[in-house]
Structures are given as structure tokens and as C-alpha cells.
Amino acid sequence: MTSKNPIGKHRSIASSITTIVAAIALAITFVAAGFAACCLPQTTQALAGAFSGMDNPGTAFTHDQLVRAAVATRDFTVDSHDQAALADVLKAINQEADTPLANKEKRMSGLEENYTLDESSISHLDDVYLVVEQARPWLVGTCVLAVALTLALLLSGKRCNAGEALLMGGTTVLIVFFMLGIVAAVNFDGFFAVFHSLFFADGTWTFSYESLLITMYPTAFWMGMGAVWLAVTGLLSILAIVVGSILRRQV
Numbered sequence: 001m002t003s004k005n006p007i008g009k010h011r012s013i014a015s016s017i018t019t020i021v022a023a024i025a026l027a028i029t030f031v032a033a034g035f036a037a038c039c040l041p042q043t044t045q046a047l048a049g050a051f052s053g054m055d056n057p058g059t060a061f062t063h064d065q066l067v068r069a070a071v072a073t074r075d076f077t078v079d080s081h082d083q084a085a086l087a088d089v090l091k092a093i094n095q096e097a098d099t100p101l102a103n104k105e106k107r108m109s110g111l112e113e114n115y116t117l118d119e120s121s122i123s124h125l126d127d128v129y130l131v132v133e134q135a136r137p138w139l140v141g142t143c144v145l146a147v148a149l150t151l152a153l154l155l156s157g158k159r160c161n162a163g164e165a166l167l168m169g170g171t172t173v174l175i176v177f178f179m180l181g182i183v184a185a186v187n188f189d190g191f192f193a194v195f196h197s198l199f200f201a202d203g204t205w206t207f208s209y210e211s212l213l214i215t216m217y218p219t220a221f222w223m224g225m226g227a228v229w230l231a232v233t234g235l236l237s238i239l240a241i242v243v244g245s246i247l248r249r250q251v
Contacts, residue, residue: 018149019161019168025146026169026240032139034233038225039132044074047224048216055209055218060115065093070216073117077125078132090116090212113211121213124205131199159247166244170237177230177237188223 037043048070053063061069072089076082094101094115101115112118117125146169153162184191196205207214 015153015158015161018153019158019165022146022149022153022162022165023168023172025142025149026165027173028139029143029146030169030173030233030236030240032143033236034229034231035139037232038229039074039078041071041074041079043225043228044071047221047228051218051220051224052216053218054220056215058210059215060097060099061093061212061215062097065096066216069093069212073125073213073216077128081129083122086117113207113213116212118211120204121207121211124200124207124213127200127204163244163247166240166247170240170244173233173237174241177233181230184226188219188226192219192222 045067048067049063052066052070053059053061059066069089072086076086099115101112113121150162150165153159153165180191209215
């Protein structure tokens with residue numbers, strides 16, 4: 001009897017481990033790409049243009065003013081984090097709408113959240129910014145790892161392994177997103193609450209329907225964000241499955 005080649009066995013194990021790690025990294029990359037699409041200013045512009053103000057018809061602001069504020073708030077939350085720039089936009093729309101905050105002497109105690117982003121709103125946006133900033137390098141690193149491992153498999157002639165990684169990554173994401181989609185469709189408010197509870201302390205992310213934050217970003221806005229996330233991540237996952245299937249058949 002002849003013994004198996006230990007070098008070949010070790011290479012096979014290494015290829016299998018690389019395939020699994022690549023699949024996990026690819027799955028995270030597809031999800032991260034959907035999240036990145038949601039963070040684009042164009043996405044906020046489009047969704048705010050469609051939904052801002054719809055749940056608060058009594059707001060003092062025009063639709064265009066709300067959209068401007070929504071885009072500026074997005075920039076503060078996931079990009080520049082420039083509170084002075086955000087304050088300038090909020091001040092401008094209050095002056096245009098001639099709200100009680102347009103003139104400090106007319107300030108109405110307890111109603112600030114209806115016209116601006118008060119302390120609790122800014123605190124929550126700070127929390128969101130911190131989560132995004134902490135996650136960003138890890139997500140970028142994972143994306144680089146996914147590409148590097150997949151290319152390594154392809155360049156080393158392991159086309160079948162590369163195909164397996166793409167198939168596993170894409171299929172896993174589609175299954176998870178399908179299940180989450182059902183939950184969100186049945187009870188979006190409950191899903192939204194559970195999602196927030198994973199990252200933020202209770203009571204720090206709930207606001208009245210009359211508040212400027214909720215007026216800018218009503219439930220329909222967030223449902224639209226979910227649809228964008230699902231569409232981008234879903235398309236990438238489907239593409240991965242198609243490419244993975246082709247690679248496997250070519251072996």
C-alpha cells in the first residue's frame with residue numbers, strides 16, 4: 001500500500017480553509033456594499049424627496065426645506081460630522097419658515113425638537129456616527145480580504161474553490177436576507193426596533209412623530225432604505241452565484 005502525499009493533503013486542507021474564509025468575507029462584502037449604497041447622499045436625496053414630511057403634514061417646513069435638512073443630517077451622521085455646517089442649514093430653514101426658532105427671543109421651550117435637532121437628536125446621530133466609523137475599517141478590510149482570497153484561488157488554478165466561495169457567499173446572504181425580508185414585511189416597526197437595539201441603548205433612539213428628525217425620516221423613508229440595501233446586496237449575491245456556477249462548470 002502507498003501512503004497519501006502529506007503535502008497534497010495539506011494543500012487540500014489549506015484550499016478548503018481559504019474557500020470557507022473567502023465565502024464568509026464575500027458574504028460580509030455583499031452586505032457592506034448594500035449598506036454603503038444606503039449611505040450615499042444620492043440615496044438620501046431621492047428617498048427624502050419621496051417621503052420627507054409625509055407623516056407630519058402640520059410641519060412648519062416646506063418639502064424642499066425638509067429635503068435639504070435631511071441631506072445635511074446625512075452628511076453629519078455618516079460623512080463630515082460637521083455640526084456647524086448642519087447648524088447653518090437648520091438655522092436657514094427656520095429663518096425661511098419664520099419658525100419660533102428664527103428669532104431667539106421667540107424661542108418656545110419644550111418644542112425645539114419640532115424645529116431643529118435638539119440635544120437628544122444630536123446625541124443619537126453622534127452614536128450612529130461612532131458605530132459607522134468603528135465599522136468602516138473592518139468592512140473595508142473584509143472587502144479587501146474577500147477580493148484577495150478569491151483572486152488567490154483563481155490565480156493558483158483553484159477555479160472550483162473560487163466558484164464554491166462565490167456560491168456559498170451569495171447563497172448564504174440571499175437566504176438570510178430572504179428571512180429578514182419576511183420579518184420586516186410582517187412587522188417593520190418591530191424589526192426596526194430590534195435592529196436598533198443591537199447598536200444603541202434603549203430610549204436613545206425614539207422620538208416623537210412631530211420631531212424634525214422623524215419628520216425628515218418617516219417610516220417610509222427607512223423602508224426605502226431597506227429596499228435599497230436589499231436590492232444592492234441581493235443583486236451582488238445573485239451575480240456571485242451565477243459566476244460561481246460558471247467557474248465550477250469549467251473545471
